[in-house]
Amino acid sequence: MNTVGHNVRKVDGVKLVTGRPAFTDDIHIPGMLIGKILPSPHAHARIRHIDTTKAKALPGVHAVLTYKDVPRVPHTTAGQAWPEPSPYDTYLLDSKVRFVGDRVAAVAAESRAIAEKALRLIEVEYDVLPAVLDIEKAMAPGAPVIHDEPDSTKIYDARRNIAGYILREIGSVEEGFREADLILEREFRTGRQQHCPLEPHVTIAWLDADGRLVIRSSTQVPYHARRQCAMILQIPVSRIHVIKPRIGGGFGGKQEMLLEDICGALTLAARRPVKIEYTREEEFYMARSRHPQILRMKMGAMRDGTIVASQLTVLATTGAYGSHSTTVQGNTGSKVLPLYRAPHMRFECHVVYTNAPVAGAFRGYGCPQGFFAQETLVDEIARELRIDPVEFHRKNVIRLGDIDRLSAQLGEGREGLPRHIRSCGLPECIDRGAAAIEWHRSPDLCGSSHLKRGRGMACTMQGSGIAGIDWASAFLKMNEDGSFFLQVGASDVGAGADTVLAQIAAETLGVSLDKIVITSGDTDVTPFDVGAYASSTTIISGGAVKKAAEKVRAQVLAVAAKMLDTTPDKLAVGDNQVFTICECAKSVSMSDLALHAMYKEKLQIMDGASHFNTDSPPPFCATFAEVEVDTQTGHIRVLHLVTAVDPGTAINPMQAEGQVEGAVAQGLGYALTEELVLDDAGRPLNPNFRDYKIFTAKDMPKLTTILVETDEPLGPYGAKSVSEVPINGPAPAIANAIFDAIGVRFRKLPIRPEDVLREVGRTPSSARDPLVALFPLSSSQSL
Amino acid sequence: MKNMELRLKLNGEPRHWTIAPGDLLLDVLRREGCYGVKRGCEKGECGACTVLVNGKAIDSCLMFAAQAEGCEVTTIEGLADGDTLHPLQEAFLDHGAVQCGFCTGGMILNAKALLDRNPHPTEQEVREVMAGNYCRCTGYKKPVEAVLAAAAPRKAAHR
Numbered sequence: 001m002n003t004v005g006h007n008v009r010k011v012d013g014v015k016l017v018t019g020r021p022a023f024t025d026d027i028h029i030p031g032m033l034i035g036k037i038l039p040s041p042h043a044h045a046r047i048r049h050i051d052t053t054k055a056k057a058l059p060g061v062h063a064v065l066t067y068k069d070v071p072r073v074p075h076t077t078a079g080q081a082w083p084e085p086s087p088y089d090t091y092l093l094d095s096k097v098r099f100v101g102d103r104v105a106a107v108a109a110e111s112r113a114i115a116e117k118a119l120r121l122i123e124v125e126y127d128v129l130p131a132v133l134d135i136e137k138a139m140a141p142g143a144p145v146i147h148d149e150p151d152s153t154k155i156y157d158a159r160r161n162i163a164g165y166i167l168r169e170i171g172s173v174e175e176g177f178r179e180a181d182l183i184l185e186r187e188f189r190t191g192r193q194q195h196c197p198l199e200p201h202v203t204i205a206w207l208d209a210d211g212r213l214v215i216r217s218s219t220q221v222p223y224h225a226r227r228q229c230a231m232i233l234q235i236p237v238s239r240i241h242v243i244k245p246r247i248g249g250g251f252g253g254k255q256e257m258l259l260e261d262i263c264g265a266l267t268l269a270a271r272r273p274v275k276i277e278y279t280r281e282e283e284f285y286m287a288r289s290r291h292p293q294i295l296r297m298k299m300g301a302m303r304d305g306t307i308v309a310s311q312l313t314v315l316a317t318t319g320a321y322g323s324h325s326t327t328v329q330g331n332t333g334s335k336v337l338p339l340y341r342a343p344h345m346r347f348e349c350h351v352v353y354t355n356a357p358v359a360g361a362f363r364g365y366g367c368p369q370g371f372f373a374q375e376t377l378v379d380e381i382a383r384e385l386r387i388d389p390v391e392f393h394r395k396n397v398i399r400l401g402d403i404d405r406l407s408a409q410l411g412e413g414r415e416g417l418p419r420h421i422r423s424c425g426l427p428e429c430i431d432r433g434a435a436a437i438e439w440h441r442s443p444d445l446c447g448s449s450h451l452k453r454g455r456g457m458a459c460t461m462q463g464s465g466i467a468g469i470d471w472a473s474a475f476l477k478m479n480e481d482g483s484f485f486l487q488v489g490a491s492d493v494g495a496g497a498d499t500v501l502a503q504i505a506a507e508t509l510g511v512s513l514d515k516i517v518i519t520s521g522d523t524d525v526t527p528f529d530v531g532a533y534a535s536s537t538t539i540i541s542g543g544a545v546k547k548a549a550e551k552v553r554a555q556v557l558a559v560a561a562k563m564l565d566t567t568p569d570k571l572a573v574g575d576n577q578v579f580t581i582c583e584c585a586k587s588v589s590m591s592d593l594a595l596h597a598m599y600k601e602k603l604q605i606m607d608g609a610s611h612f613n614t615d616s617p618p619p620f621c622a623t624f625a626e627v628e629v630d631t632q633t634g635h636i637r638v639l640h641l642v643t644a645v646d647p648g649t650a651i652n653p654m655q656a657e658g659q660v661e662g663a664v665a666q667g668l669g670y671a672l673t674e675e676l677v678l679d680d681a682g683r684p685l686n687p688n689f690r691d692y693k694i695f696t697a698k699d700m701p702k703l704t705t706i707l708v709e710t711d712e713p714l715g716p717y718g719a720k721s722v723s724e725v726p727i728n729g730p731a732p733a734i735a736n737a738i739f740d741a742i743g744v745r746f747r748k749l750p751i752r753p754e755d756v757l758r759e760v761g762r763t764p765s766s767a768r769d770p771l772v773a774l775f776p777l778s779s780s781q782s783l
Numbered sequence: 784m785k786n787m788e789l790r791l792k793l794n795g796e797p798r799h800w801t802i803a804p805g806d807l808l809l810d811v812l813r814r815e816g817c818y819g820v821k822r823g824c825e826k827g828e829c830g831a832c833t834v835l836v837n838g839k840a841i842d843s844c845l846m847f848a849a850q851a852e853g854c855e856v857t858t859i860e861g862l863a864d865g866d867t868l869h870p871l872q873e874a875f876l877d878h879g880a881v882q883c884g885f886c887t888g889g890m891i892l893n894a895k896a897l898l899d900r901n902p903h904p905t906e907q908e909v910r911e912v913m914a915g916n917y918c919r920c921t922g923y924k925k926p927v928e929a930v931l932a933a934a935a936p937r938k939a940a941h942r
Contacts, residue, residue, distance in 0.1 A: 007879065009876045009877065010876065010879070010881055012884075013875075013876045013881050013884075014868070014876070015884075016881050016883075016884025016887055017859075017868065017872040017875050017876060017881060017884070017887055017888075017891065018819070018859065018860065018862070018863050018868070018872065019817070019818070019819020019820070019858065019859030019860045019862075019888040020818075020819070020860075021816075021818040021819075022884070023818070023821075023885065025818075025822070026818035195919075196917075196919050197883075197885075197919055198821070198823050198829060198831055198883070198885040198886045198917060198918065198919055198920075199821070199823070199883070199885045200823075246883070246884060247883060248821070248883045248884070248885030248886075249882075249883045249885060249919050249920055251919065277822075279825065280823065280824040280825065280826065280828075280829075493883065494882045494883025494884065494885070494920055495882060495883075495920075496882065654878075654879035654925075655879055657879065657925075658879050658882055658920070658921055658922075658925055660922075661921060661922030661923075661924045661925065662882060662919070662920045662921050662922045663922075664922055665919075665921075665922035665923065666919070688824070688826060688828065689824055689826070689828035689829055689917065690826070690828055694917060694919065695922075695923075696913075696914040696915075696917060696923070697909070697910040697913040697914050697916070697918075697923040697926070697927060698907075698910040698911050698913075698914040699914070700910070700922060700923050700924070703922060703924050705924075
């Protein structure tokens with residue numbers, strides 16, 4: 001391999017390190033207005049009266065929109081393939097608001113100051129309604145009904161605030177638990193994490209010379225955004241052009257049609273270009289977050305450590321709207337439980353509405369919650385059985401040749417497809433990770449009685465694209481200098497997709513990387529792609545690129561065969577030329593060939609291809625953490641975090657490592673510091689970087705990243721995926737390491753110093769198992 | 784409020800702008816085409832808007848443009864010498880330290896200010912300084928490696 005598998009520089013790197021204008025907001029359009037959204041101050045209210053007269057009269061204001069001015073089209077903001085499995089419960093603007101931050105009105109004005117003043121001039125009278133913020137009270141009889149409107153669809157049970165419900169079972173857990181020697185059942189809780197992309201959501205819209213609506217947006221899903229905007233604004237898809245420039249991080253938060261619709265509506269109303277850019281504060285509560293969950297997990301194991309049954313029961317909240325509600329939670333079961341070969345599995349989940357900020361897609365997509373529960377419980381079972389957690393994992397994890405039958409039952413909001421394990425580097429991930437953290441070394445003595453050290457581990461997996469649903473296409477054409485234009489609908493949001501896709505094209509065409517010029521994510525220019533999510537880009541979009549490149553290579557070889565007076569089967573590409581594979585050693589350079597094709601043969605060498613998979617090969621990961629807990633202050637310091645990942649082939653190992661390290665940093669925050677906190681009225685208390693702590697360079701532990709490469713038959717050049725799976729491991733590995741250090745189990749994220757202090761203050765017996773009293777175990781617990 | 788005149792040196796070139804007294808340096812620089820200066824939080828927390836003012840790394844969202852009167856301001860656009868990238872820019876590319884690139888400009892300028900006053904920092908010193916640049920993509924490992932790598936050859940190259 002000349003390009004694939006090499007640490008090439010990022011193809012868009014130079015413009016990024018030199019600060020050239022590449023992002024959504026890095027353009028100036030004459031006459032551009034600033035759009036602002038009036039957020040609801042109430043968690044739940046009906047708009048009794050709204051008067052925009054004063055706002056409209058303010059000089060410099062060009063449009064003010066309320067629910068009275070826009071079409072009422074039920075939809076979901078989730079950027080998913082049509083037909084979206086998420087409920088259609090959202091409206092461009094509505095007469096009812098359902099969380100603090102919900103849209104009340106929108107304005108477009110000549111400056112931000114005027115727009116902000118106009119918002120203050122909008123007179124709104126609310127009928128404030130009782131709100132429900134507690135996830136456990138949302139389904140209770142008498143709870144306020146959040147979606148009482150008649151026109152929303154696909155809600156599981158609107159009267160009980162249930163957005164979605166899932167129940168799947170393979171085998172019989174009842175039978176499995178009867179067989180088990182040990183059964184443990186525990187409850188876990190996870191927090192509301194926010195994506196915090198350094199670039200907040202921003203959209204600029206304008207009408208082009210033909211009157212078409214151009215939407216330049218920080219999105220992971222340009223094609224879905226186009227389709228959704230067409231439906232919401234009631235204009236044809238052909239009249240919308242969505243452009244995805246460089247994106248300043250997405251992590252799932254931009255797998256959402258969030259500002260494109262309202263920015264488009266303001267543009268159509270004002271007939272002027274409009275920009276809407278969230279402030280950091282708005283990004284925290286008016287964008288999306290990770291679904292908070294309460295998970296009850298029960299596992300049964302035999303004395304020898306064989307897991308026989310696992311049961312996960314989840315209560316999750318999607319906030320005020322059901323974006324990604326059933327699909328995220330479906331993953332909590334379908335990608336988590338099958339990590340182990342238990343014959344009996346059961347997953348049940350209610351996803352409820354609350355009057356809280358809206359949850360959505362977030363790197364890991366339901367798996368971080370599920371693996372926190374499963375891997376913490378597995379650690380507890382292993383220790384109860386006096387089996388080394390490393391051994392326990394080795395014994396139970398899914399293997400090459402296995403078929404995950406839960407995935408067949410539980411797909412993207414509907415039945416799925418069985419998952420065949422055709423590549424699996426997990427045993428090696430466990431071995432190499434354990435070696436890197438020195439698992440069998442006895443713990444360091446810190447020389448101080450209040451500093452306790454411990455180590456913990458977790459195993460996790462994910463998917464690579466959504467089986468049978470995610471698809472992508474690519475188009476290639478040759479230029480007369482022997483270079484190629486590669487056009488892909490795939491959306492590089494910073495993770496390096498453009499580079500990886502260009503590497504696949506270069507490798508297949510036998511040219512150097514500089515001969516590939518890539519354009520991505522422009523609905524007028526590039527062919528379709530579902531977008532950047534579900535760890536799909538490398539395997540699905542990469543598969544499309546490889547297919548397109550193979551078709552173009554065949555055309556190249558046909559021309560070369562004529563030029564070299566031979567047949568295509570005697571030719572190969574490489575080194576920017578086509579050469580014979582016989583002794584005659586003839587060759588033609590790609591540039592000579594291209595000139596010949598264009599001006600002698602009158603032929604544009606070009607072709608495209610579409611690609612999808614009917615399976616979603618899981619990447620695997622073993623995470624190991626070493627922590628130091630200060631029992632006087634409660635401070636938890638992660639000393640070393642080892643992540644060993646099987647991504648299939650790493651198309652660009654350096655970039656793959658970067659994906660691991662970035663995911664781990666977010667996973668550390670999820671474990672220890674990050675949670676958007678709401679007060680009793682549903683108002684965010686910490687929507688800023690001072691009070692919502694993400695890890696900085698000086699907070700990070702030592703990171704060790706190990707790539708355990710395998711060869712996946714379904715992936716281009718053997719690749720699977722890498723960007724999501726490493727985020728799942730830090731929280732359970734750290735929780736297990738904390739237990740190893742101080743003997744206390746933490747089952748709620750994030751684990752804060754005050755939690756540690758509270759627990760170490762208790763008596764040793766209650767400290768070891770604070771939840772036993774709350775959730776009595778089944779009688780078969782004893783060995 | 785009346786507009787005012789601002790004279791400064793931007794990336795080595797004298798500039799003369801008319802500004803409002805309350806204009807932030809961040810907004811004026813972006814208005815004048817320095818889009819490499821990024822708006823991440825407007826509260827001096829994330830460091831995406833970092834520029835050098837008389838060689839010191841500052842958050843341009845926390846400084847009035849008027850305060851830059853007579854100063855030398857360097858933005859990320861001014862770091863390369865024509866097509867020749869600064870060693871820090873080269874190192875960031877070679878070490879895979881760039882992902883989305885939104886925080887990169889601020890990070891590189893902050894690192895430059897550090898290396899100008901301390902040409903051979905320890906890893907801990909780099910991490911302390913770069914704690915002022917939030918990054919959500921990289922986990923900081925490769926950016927820190929890039930800064931340390933850029934620091935090493937600078938001695939030989941006298942840059």
